Amino acid sequence: MSSGIDRVVGGAGGGLLVTRRYRTARPEEHRALMVQDAQAFGDSTAGVSIDRSVARTRVEELRVLEEDGARLGLLLGRGQPVRWGGRPVPASQLSGLSVPAEHRGRGVATELLRAYLAEVHERGAAISTLFPAAVQLYRRAGYEYAGTVTVYEAAARHLPVGWPEGWRARSVPADDPAPLAGPFARVARDRNGQVERDADWWRHFLLADRGSGPPQAFVVDGPDGPGGWAVLNVSSDLAASEVRTSVQVVDWGAASEAGWRSLLTLAAGFSSLAATVHWKGPDPEPLALLVAEQDIRQLRQDRWMARVVDVPGAFAARGYPSGLRGRITIAVGDDICPWVDGTWTIEVDGGEGKAVRVGDDAPLRTTAAGLAALFAGYHDPRDLATLGVVDGLGPSEIEFLQALHAGPKPWSADYY
Numbered sequence: 001m002s003s004g005i006d007r008v009v010g011g012a013g014g015g016l017l018v019t020r021r022y023r024t025a026r027p028e029e030h031r032a033l034m035v036q037d038a039q040a041f042g043d044s045t046a047g048v049s050i051d052r053s054v055a056r057t058r059v060e061e062l063r064v065l066e067e068d069g070a071r072l073g074l075l076l077g078r079g080q081p082v083r084w085g086g087r088p089v090p091a092s093q094l095s096g097l098s099v100p101a102e103h104r105g106r107g108v109a110t111e112l113l114r115a116y117l118a119e120v121h122e123r124g125a126a127i128s129t130l131f132p133a134a135v136q137l138y139r140r141a142g143y144e145y146a147g148t149v150t151v152y153e154a155a156a157r158h159l160p161v162g163w164p165e166g167w168r169a170r171s172v173p174a175d176d177p178a179p180l181a182g183p184f185a186r187v188a189r190d191r192n193g194q195v196e197r198d199a200d201w202w203r204h205f206l207l208a209d210r211g212s213g214p215p216q217a218f219v220v221d222g223p224d225g226p227g228g229w230a231v232l233n234v235s236s237d238l239a240a241s242e243v244r245t246s247v248q249v250v251d252w253g254a255a256s257e258a259g260w261r262s263l264l265t266l267a268a269g270f271s272s273l274a275a276t277v278h279w280k281g282p283d284p285e286p287l288a289l290l291v292a293e294q295d296i297r298q299l300r301q302d303r304w305m306a307r308v309v310d311v312p313g314a315f316a317a318r319g320y321p322s323g324l325r326g327r328i329t330i331a332v333g334d335d336i337c338p339w340v341d342g343t344w345t346i347e348v349d350g351g352e353g354k355a356v357r358v359g360d361d362a363p364l365r366t367t368a369a370g371l372a373a374l375f376a377g378y379h380d381p382r383d384l385a386t387l388g389v390v391d392g393l394g395p396s397e398i399e400f401l402q403a404l405h406a407g408p409k410p411w412s413a414d415y416y
Contacts, residue, residue, distance in 0.1 A: 085319025142368030377405030
């Protein structure tokens, strides 16, 4: 998101309409906004913590909602494409929204979301994604669950050991994402829900020093060149007279069995420290196929959300199974984004899709959140029908939607 936004928006206060401004943050208030954000989430406001927040947050990515000169709320938005069906979809990531305690309950968060969605629509985003701190707030604004980020753990001693022939790992500088970006692009291109990372994304979310020093970065090379990468944070704690070592896999991936066996061997090398290895992956985790017994445990799973911001843009940008042909017509109710509200025919043919507004009513009806669920494919269409998320889905529509979303379930390797 770029700078230069300043618009008047309406809000409700004490039953009366009030005038509020949605604008880009100013450089001179950057630090104060980071303190305000930390206070809203109960995070540390110590100088070193705020210094890190200022360093990793560009002021032009911050949006403020104010009333009579008072800052009511803060929003942090970024703009990276997200892959779906093997193609990049123009997108915006909502990375944070906070409202100070004294301004809560006045519709500030909803007003911020409404103005933000109008802005990113004007800037060309087709969808918006986020990790929710308040699910109902975002669901009311048209977001719905779209994928997962799942954290796994295994003892290093339980991971397979043995470098495949012709494979090795080499350390690369943690301040240069270029050696990692190449293998990542080959691995992640077919992930549904994967953010397209630029150099700033790598440096901010994956390679940054979070207070304990920079991570260790590696590339695994095979006979044909780089075939995988890993970014690791290794730490040790003394607890109950026992040293516990944790290997946090910030990010990793490989394009082949040999590449993955190399990465697992790299992590298994910490077994002499009695280390536990943690990483993020899809659900189910394919690496279970390479690990003996049930040695991989799922620690936590978070669901992230998506929203359709531009109906024609979203359904035309993503990819589809090449052999699929069909259409559905659905009426969408959306009081946050009026340009989404209406009846749409969504058609898929030969791997291409399109959505066209039509004037007729439709037997299928849903909300903006339901439309997001239909776009993402995280939930089975049968469940959307059973639970009333989409009204009117019959066997033929369910079969079409299941075919449309054939392939891996959406998941994210990035927590933003």
